[in-house]
Amino acid sequence: MTTxxxxxxxxxxxxxxxxxxxxxxxxxxxxxxxxxxxxxGGSTDAIARIVAEAMRGPLGQSVIxxxxxxxxxxxxxxxxxxxxxxxxxxxMGTASTLAINPAAYVKLSYDVLADLSPIGAIAxxxxxxxxxxxxxxxxxxxxxxxxxxxxxxxxxxxxxNGSVSHLMGEQFKLATGTxxxxxxxxxxxxxxxxxxxxxxxVMFDNLPTSLPLVQAGKLRALGVSSPQRLAALPDVPTFxxxxxxxxxxxxxxxxxAPVRTPAPIIAKLNAALNRALAQAAVRDLLAAQQxxxxxxxxxxxxxxxxxxxxxxxxxxxxxxIRIE
Numbered sequence: 001m002t003t004x005x006x007x008x009x010x011x012x013x014x015x016x017x018x019x020x021x022x023x024x025x026x027x028x029x030x031x032x033x034x035x036x037x038x039x040x041g042g043s044t045d046a047i048a049r050i051v052a053e054a055m056r057g058p059l060g061q062s063v064i065x066x067x068x069x070x071x072x073x074x075x076x077x078x079x080x081x082x083x084x085x086x087x088x089x090x091x092m093g094t095a096s097t098l099a100i101n102p103a104a105y106v107k108l109s110y111d112v113l114a115d116l117s118p119i120g121a122i123a124x125x126x127x128x129x130x131x132x133x134x135x136x137x138x139x140x141x142x143x144x145x146x147x148x149x150x151x152x153x154x155x156x157x158x159x160x161n162g163s164v165s166h167l168m169g170e171q172f173k174l175a176t177g178t179x180x181x182x183x184x185x186x187x188x189x190x191x192x193x194x195x196x197x198x199x200x201x202v203m204f205d206n207l208p209t210s211l212p213l214v215q216a217g218k219l220r221a222l223g224v225s226s227p228q229r230l231a232a233l234p235d236v237p238t239f240x241x242x243x244x245x246x247x248x249x250x251x252x253x254x255x256x257a258p259v260r261t262p263a264p265i266i267a268k269l270n271a272a273l274n275r276a277l278a279q280a281a282v283r284d285l286l287a288a289q290q291x292x293x294x295x296x297x298x299x300x301x302x303x304x305x306x307x308x309x310x311x312x313x314x315x316x317x318x319x320x321i322r323i324e
Contacts, residue, residue, distance in 0.1 A: 031062040032269075034255075035083075035091040037076025039069035039187035042159065043125060043206040043289065047253050048092045050285045051122055054276035059268070069187055072160035072323075073097040074108060081110035085258040087265035090119060095251040096163045099308035103316045104162045105323045112309065118301035119255035120270045122277065123291035126207045126226040126250055127168060128236075130219040132198050140222045140242050147178040155181035156202035157191035161323045164251050165191070167312070168204035170319035171246050195219060206251050207232075208289040225249055232290065246315070252294070252308070254301050270298050 036048045045067060052063040068076035073096050080091030093116070102112045110116070135154075137143035147154050156172075158165035161184050173180055183200050185191040188209055195203040196218045203210065203219070211232060213219045221236045225248045229238060239248040255273055257266060274295045276282055283293055316322070 058272035058275040072162035103312040
């Protein structure tokens, strides 16, 4: 009986292996859709488009970027998690979607660790705090003093509940004992536009999207999250220098796929991603976005996701961020 079962199992695996091989061969001829869970125009979108174009050659097929924003990135991430696990749909994962949202939302239609397979990390970028130039504060100390003198006089914008900007805003309030009204937007673009326009006074953001506005004098930077001061903003102190160490963390970006995507396809996507990130032209484009390239294996990216979820759970609990 045991021998018969072994024979049957062997025959079953013999039939199944060619099916897997045929699926992988077919995969080589089909384009890949890369879902960005935010509107066009932000850091995530910019990095996704650089990587999508660069993966075309190593992957041997087109990578088409589609933006599906809304609800702090949860809608687009749900689409990634619920897509067919055949390698034709992958997605951008960020500190917001892969770490903050699982920590902050009371209920999601997916589980980041159970429903998504890591492909690989792409890069990390610093975050920045900035104010409208009309605010009469030239540095962090004078801004904190000003806000304390007018507890109901200032508001900060974010790209949505559960976003990096939201968490940083709440961490700032907690660390400084100040009050700022949170105004969530449907994406970083509208929030930045209203900060420049003066409808809100403060913005926390990934550096790439805000840097041109700071350099043009349309926003005034007060602090950045980085190990040391940035060459692009040498006069702006780090949050660590300002004794705001809880804010001194970078945003990360990477690629994920629906769970049960075959391991050989994950490996092929990871190899294509790392080959893309090794290109000097790609590194230059990402450096222009103030991004530090962080290539690695799917396992390494999965470890990062787990560490960041744990850290963000501590941060959201301390800041009392719970999103229904």
